[in-house]
Amino acid sequence: MKKSVKKGYFGEFGGSYVPEILVSALKELEKNYFKYKRDKKFKEELAYYLKNYAGRPTPLYYAERLSKKFGKAKIYLKREDLCHLGAHKINNTIGQTLLARKMGKKFIIAETGAGQHGVATAAAAALFDMKCKIFMGSKDIRRQSSNVHRMKLMGAEVVEVSSGSRTLKDAVNETLRYWVSRVDDTYYVLGSVVGPHPYPAMVRDFQTIIGKETKKQIMDIEGRLPDYIIACVGGGSNSIGIFYPFLKYADSVRLIGVEAGGKGIRSRKHGATLGFGKKGIFHGAFSYVLQDNYGQIEEAYSISAGLDYPGVGPEHSYLKEKGIVKYEYIVDSEALEAFRVLSEYEGIIPAYESSHALAYAAKLAPALDKNKVIIVNLSGRGDKDIENK
Amino acid sequence: MNKNKSSIIEKVFEDLRKNERKAFIPFITCGFPTPDGFFKLFETLDKNGADIIEIGIPFSDPLADGPIIQTTSKIALENGVNTDVVLKSIAKIRKSSDTPIAVMTYFNTIYHYGLEKFLKNAENAGINGLIIPDLPLEEFICYESYFSRVSINNIMLASLTSGRERLHTIVKKSRGFIYCISVKGVTGIRNSISPEVIDFLKNLRKITSLPLALGFGLSSREQIRQIKDYCDGIIIGSKILSLILEADNFKQGISKVEDFTLGVNNILKS
Numbered sequence: 255m256k257k258s259v260k261k262g263y264f265g266e267f268g269g270s271y272v273p274e275i276l277v278s279a280l281k282e283l284e285k286n287y288f289k290y291k292r293d294k295k296f297k298e299e300l301a302y303y304l305k306n307y308a309g310r311p312t313p314l315y316y317a318e319r320l321s322k323k324f325g326k327a328k329i330y331l332k333r334e335d336l337c338h339l340g341a342h343k344i345n346n347t348i349g350q351t352l353l354a355r356k357m358g359k360k361f362i363i364a365e366t367g368a369g370q371h372g373v374a375t376a377a378a379a380a381l382f383d384m385k386c387k388i389f390m391g392s393k394d395i396r397r398q399s400s401n402v403h404r405m406k407l408m409g410a411e412v413v414e415v416s417s418g419s420r421t422l423k424d425a426v427n428e429t430l431r432y433w434v435s436r437v438d439d440t441y442y443v444l445g446s447v448v449g450p451h452p453y454p455a456m457v458r459d460f461q462t463i464i465g466k467e468t469k470k471q472i473m474d475i476e477g478r479l480p481d482y483i484i485a486c487v488g489g490g491s492n493s494i495g496i497f498y499p500f501l502k503y504a505d506s507v508r509l510i511g512v513e514a515g516g517k518g519i520r521s522r523k524h525g526a527t528l529g530f531g532k533k534g535i536f537h538g539a540f541s542y543v544l545q546d547n548y549g550q551i552e553e554a555y556s557i558s559a560g561l562d563y564p565g566v567g568p569e570h571s572y573l574k575e576k577g578i579v580k581y582e583y584i585v586d587s588e589a590l591e592a593f594r595v596l597s598e599y600e601g602i603i604p605a606y607e608s609s610h611a612l613a614y615a616a617k618l619a620p621a622l623d624k625n626k627v628i629i630v631n632l633s634g635r636g637d638k639d640i641e642n643k
Numbered sequence: 644m645n646k647n648k649s650s651i652i653e654k655v656f657e658d659l660r661k662n663e664r665k666a667f668i669p670f671i672t673c674g675f676p677t678p679d680g681f682f683k684l685f686e687t688l689d690k691n692g693a694d695i696i697e698i699g700i701p702f703s704d705p706l707a708d709g710p711i712i713q714t715t716s717k718i719a720l721e722n723g724v725n726t727d728v729v730l731k732s733i734a735k736i737r738k739s740s741d742t743p744i745a746v747m748t749y750f751n752t753i754y755h756y757g758l759e760k761f762l763k764n765a766e767n768a769g770i771n772g773l774i775i776p777d778l779p780l781e782e783f784i785c786y787e788s789y790f791s792r793v794s795i796n797n798i799m800l801a802s803l804t805s806g807r808e809r810l811h812t813i814v815k816k817s818r819g820f821i822y823c824i825s826v827k828g829v830t831g832i833r834n835s836i837s838p839e840v841i842d843f844l845k846n847l848r849k850i851t852s853l854p855l856a857l858g859f860g861l862s863s864r865e866q867i868r869q870i871k872d873y874c875d876g877i878i879i880g881s882k883i884l885s886l887i888l889e890a891d892n893f894k895q896g897i898s899k900v901e902d903f904t905l906g907v908n909n910i911l912k913s
């Protein structure tokens with residue numbers, strides 16, 4: 255089933271496999287996004303809020319003690335955990351909520367897994383005075399309860415989703431179903447580079463600020479590009495955000511996406527979609543998917559709610575097939591160890607999601623020379639994970 | 644498309660039209676409430692005047708469906724139903740019934756099976772039409788050529804939000820009938836029909852001679868009386884499935900479905 259490359263596709267991946275009712279809303283979104291993307295005033299406004307509200311640029315920090323602990327290579331951390339609300343998600347929600355306002359939408363809806371995207375959406379909705387509903391699986395509501403409180407404090411309504419696996423996958427389903435019934439006045443702020451076109455491209459564009467800053471910062475500090483960039487992959491937004499400006503240097507800069515190995519691949523309780531999934535259609539896009547022999551979507555598993563997702567952004571599928579990015583996995587216990595080490599050696603408590611990227615750096619570093627440079631995208635802070643222990 | 648192969652589904656509407664009658668098209672999920680119960684439910688609908696029967700292949704993440712079809716899909720999957728079981732079940736039904744069958748499922752189940760293989764096996768099993776709610780026009784076009792090799796109709800959906808231009812292409816690409824969605828929303832039970840549905844159907848009527856079947860949210864006789872003159876058929880799923888779900892036992896559910904079907908068909912055939 256070969257396809258020619260067309261709009262909304264990354265090679266054979268992507269597209270817009272959605273119910274007919276959503277097609278016009280997605281076309282409207284696409285039109286507006288490509289218009290405002292080039293609009294000077296929109297870009298200025300976005301830059302203003304990213305700087306003064308979200309706290310950008312975030313530092314690129316040389317973690318000296320951590321580097322020594324892991325090996326000889328130099329490890330830098332891109333401190334997305336220092337963004338307002340503690341994760342990279344705000345880069346995207348400010349962008350999309352500004353766009354929603356330009357489009358004249360009154361209501362904002364979003365799904366959330368770890369709650370970080372829900373919190374970042376709730377904040378953007380408060381900032382721009384829009385009403386907001388966040389759909390969250392009941393399992394995630396329990397394991398990330400502090401984020402539920404935060405969303406409510408900022409005026410969002412949290413809708414509990416108790417269908418299916420009661421995690422991110424089902425939260426996306428419910429948000430899409432709700433959107434189908436309110437397409438006229440409601441804007442869906444999708445939280446990662448997944449879903450139908452134009453979301454994967456749009457969310458990537460909003461997250462690319464991470465990579466742009468990183469490139470400038472590492473050139474300033476080291477006078478050269480890094481040897482490795484490591485980021486965790488749930489849907490794939492923080493990773494594509496930091497990778498994107500480096501794709502053209504992929505010959506010399508090794509890009510590594512780290513998926514959730516959960517309880518181990520053989521246990522079948524994991525979220526390593528690119529590593530062990532098959533091609534298919536899920537949440538509106540053609541990409542890799544965890545599924546059974548009849549195309550039924552399987553439940554993912556990870557200790558980190560943000561990586562607990564059986565799908566992945568279509569552009570990552572493309573980058574995997576092209577061999578431009580390498581995808582690895584880290585199991586729960588390795589992530590927990592990295593979580594502990596960073597806290598102890600640097601006084602930085604990382605999110606469980608980001609701990610997966612760190613754990614991969616821990617595996618990689620011992621074999622490298624001392625002149626090698628590794629950048630780890632520290633996508634979020636771990637307060638949410640301690641409070642829910 | 645396969646313009647030269649005559650469509651069994653279109654023929655049903657032609658015959659009904661001669662007597663100014665409307666088609667009754669119930670939807671049921673294969674394997675619900677049990678694998679055997681499904682056959683009984685099919686037979687009940689078939690015997691009580693269903694003109695075309697829509698059968699769902701259950702999918703784990705049915706985006707276009709409300710709580711009732713989500714529930715029946717989940718039950719069917721728990722009963723071990725998969726694409727092969729559905730094809731076998733329909734082949735079995737074909738030994739005793741000629742009533743046209745349209746299969747409804749999400750694209751991943753078919754993609755995973757292999758579209759070409761699915762269409763061939765579906766044709767052999769006796770399936771006449773296919774409804775794929777998450778394969779809109781733009782994506783369907785990439786796979787269109789596979790459909791031209793079989794006698795299965797790809798029945799496309801048209802919605803209140805589709806817009807003029809798209810509707811023109813949708814009616815050109817669709818075969819069998821146009822699946823007109825009566826709500827902005829997912830499948831389920833609603834109590835009323837929005838007046839814009841009448842304009843929507845009138846507009847479609849102007850641009851196509853294909854039959855128009857209205858579905859999503861239809862459940863009461865009142866709604867059907869109100870809308871039937873503007874279309875050629877009515878699709879009812881959630882309401883029928885809810886009669887089984889809510890009954891004290893299967894036998895009682897079947898007798899409720901019988902009553903409901905007779906009532907609806909009386910309206911559609913008068």
Ligand SMILES: Cc1ncc(COP(=O)(O)O)c(C=O)c1O
Nearest residue numbers: 370488489490491492560607634
């Ligand atoms: C801190 C953090 N990192 C990573 C992720 C995974 O998402 P993505 O792969 O889109 O960056 C999440 C998702 O909730 C998150 O909260």
